[in-house]
Amino acid sequence: MDYKTTLRLSQSFFFVAFFITSTVIWAQKDSIKLRNNDLLVGEVKTLNKSVLTFKTSYSEKDFKIDFDDVVSISTNELCVIYLTNRTQQTGRLKPYSPDSVRVINKEGGTNVFALREIIQLEEIDEKFWSRFSGALDVGFNLAKTNNNRQLTYAGNLKYSSDKWNTKFDFNVLYSERDDTERIERKTASFASQRYLKQWYISGEVSYLQSTELGIKNRITPAAGIGRLLIVTNKLYWIVGSGITYNIEDFFDTQLNKQSTELQLLTQFDMFNFENLNFNTRVIGYPSLSEKGRFRLDYNFVMKYDLPYDFYIKAEFTLNYDNQPAIAGNFADYVFSSGFGWELK
Template sequence: MELQIPYRLGQTLHVLLFFFVSTALCAQNDSIKLKNNDLLVGEIKTLNKSVLVFKTSYSDKDFNIDFDDIISISTTGLCVIHLTNRTQITGRMKPLAPHKARIIDKDGVVSEISIQDIIRLEEIDEEFWSRFTGAFDVGFNLSKTNNNRQLTYTGNLKYSSDKWSSAFDFNVLYSERDNAERIERKTMSLAIQRYLKQWYISGEISYLQSTEQGIRNRITPAAGAGRLLIASNKLFWIVGTGLTYNIEDFFDSQLNKRSTELQLITQFDMFNFENLNFTTKVIGFPSLSERGRFRVDYNFVLKYDLPFDFYIKAEFTLNYDNQPAVVGNFADYVFSSGFGWELK
């Protein structure tokens, strides 16, 4: 028996088939070519820290590809492309020759580049939620001596677009042992940056609580500017300066005070060295309203990437104040290690 499909139903099926095929093809117009001549077709989600995240229709998991293994790139959507000469171009990229590409910006201006000069690439026509990245890790230490118990957890959530980025970070420590007071230390920060080629302007508000230094709450809003000195597929180095207003409430309320400080920042990143990433950041706060006072915040992070976006991490954080509220407690520091997962 021959199966007959009504004419109108047949037309509808053809239209639906055309729609789904067209949608699938449009969603897979980006392409990359690897050193071994493999060609991948799909969607470039992001390139950051020398790792390109690539999505295909035939895999449930995104591919994380070492950028050194890529010899050509083609994109259909608008991308923000950050280069090693500390400039950025918004446009579409087409292959020109192995390791070469041309970028066609929104005004039709064509620029020719080496793809090894790309340090970051982001598609700006992605969905809003896909622009978020983040990480969370937790660590726990237990020792028989004095029944010592320590819990740490840290995390971050970041958002980026063609000209703006923002980040929220937190780091929490709880420590208890027999015959001793409970130790608590909490830090949080919310920052936003506006890129101006190799320069940026920023605003930030940070929070600290430290029982070791007698600080109930330290809230520090800040504003400043900085410059990217080194940018490559392996290294970043930035410097910056700004002003802060320090709002400090101590467990001894008689010590509460307000002050104005200069902010001096330097940050150095090394990444994707055989899955090893290293970040160190130093912020100095010479006081403008308290004679002779100087504070330092220091952070060191060593992270090793594991499969499926997991990682292990070691972190050291130091807060120094040469005029502490608790006499003799010039510094508070935390060393922690943990296991975590990244949202990419």
Template sequence: MKHCFVRLFLIFAFFTSAPLFSQTDSIFFKNKDLLIGEIKSMDRGVITVSTAYSKEDFKVKWVQVDRILTNVPFIITTSDGIRTFGNVIGSESGKLTFKPEKSESVVLQLYNIIGINKVETRFLDRLKAEIDLGFTVAKARNQRQLTIRSRVGYLTKKWALSGSFNVLASVQDETEAIGRMDANLTYIYFLQKDWFAVGRLDFLSNTEQKLDLRSNTKLGFGKFIKRDNHLYWNFSAGTSFNNERFMGEAEKRQSAESWFGSEVNLFDVGDISLLSNVYAYPSITEKGRVRVDYRVDLKYNLPLDFYIKTGLTWNYDNKPTPGAPLHDYVWQTTFGWSWK
């Protein structure tokens, strides 16, 4: 009798716990392989799938997928600028039938889908993060240099929030210390047809340009000019409020600016990706003043979500504070790790 109760308990435990470990998604590939697991996302031409039998997520190129089956709601983004939330209700070779939350079902070609994101319920599951570190030691003048670069993102159905924090600190004997810090916080509200509204707060501190701190608050609109599984390119514009404090100056400087920006991200080129953006700030209240911020990063992906990144950041001001140069730049090479 005792063994009977044990067997009944094990059977009950198996069937009641099975849903907790069930893998609800099936991904069929063009070479006839089948992967059963949990679709976490499809971004930049790569679909990420978690399985119960592997500690590491599987990452496969989207062009290799023939069809998918899932009952989990997703945000799906297409190359013609449609971004909608709903469920996959059917699939066949090269296509899927998608039922948006508040409209009729549509048939989508897989090659037109450029993004799949599951809307997680837990706060931490919606986060993505990267951190890069670099450290240089030289005997000459006892030089020490530390570089830290970081980025975090948060995604919902309608909007996205991202931030970054980057630091360069260098000290050596018989020379003044060099310091540079830039950070930003960006809010994007997604509109239809590849349009978006953007609010952004930028910070910059730079000993080379005698800048104690610059805070710049931007509001505007943008549009993706091109977006597919190999690259995206957007353009944005708006107005901003600039607040600056320079070294040796007691008074803060405040000004209003217009701004124009563009960003290009090239990916799915083997293990290499390229991100570049530029922002120009013609001043409204300071006649003839123009500032420019430019950045380009080249990233090489390594196993286990590690990567090597090298990049250039350049800042220009045609009317700097007295004694400061017109421009400053920093080239950084770092080793990093990404979370999700």
């Protein structure tokens, strides 16, 4: 075999290998089609709160796409798909018809769903660290009157798997002015939920320190069960109940006590409404061991998403106790605003 023949064969082999490799690589790509007929090819990273995160080779930044604009989706990897009826499917997504999709499981079985029934999507082979998300924000207020200064900072860290959702969050307030003592308020919680179709079980440990209520430390472990009443790709509403064990240490140590309480809660979330997100949560604690005592925790958060994962936030928190440690101080409330960044 002469040199030219060898060269031609080598070139032909290289071309065939390149074609096959390119075809395989292309076949391994995910794809989505939008209502304006744009077709994106790359990698579906996550779908959460009606926002689809999509990565392409030609863009340094991941695309954040409103899932309402998606009419067709195809994934190469196995995914866990969460539906509005709180069931979940495991399989690959393939187009079926406009605004609907086939889920092909590992055994080859097929189920068809409307795209709007999908509320969350995660690839099974995602790396451990990619399952984390979080946020951190800071706010500062300064007024000339009485040299009033207020600092707030808050944050959260979340981990989501195909079975569990776990979240840690904290919120801290320091307030000083010339004519009063320093005011401090600190809250933190660690909670985990396991979904069982329309139901869920949960465990939580919360912490509170409040100079206004005279509470040095309040630690409240709780366990309960709840139900999802409404779940869509834009909002959800849940209710639940459980038992808490309340451990309270006051600045006046003679008031230290422990008690058992019933927990009744409701939570309502609305998200991705033109970059606005709303969250409100109410928890009532009728005491089982202290006659006539009732506590209530209320929280409302409004967040507006900015470019590059930044956001601005306004938050209102209320703690009420009809049998307070300090006479007359039935409630402690905080309204704060801040600027933050979100890890996605």
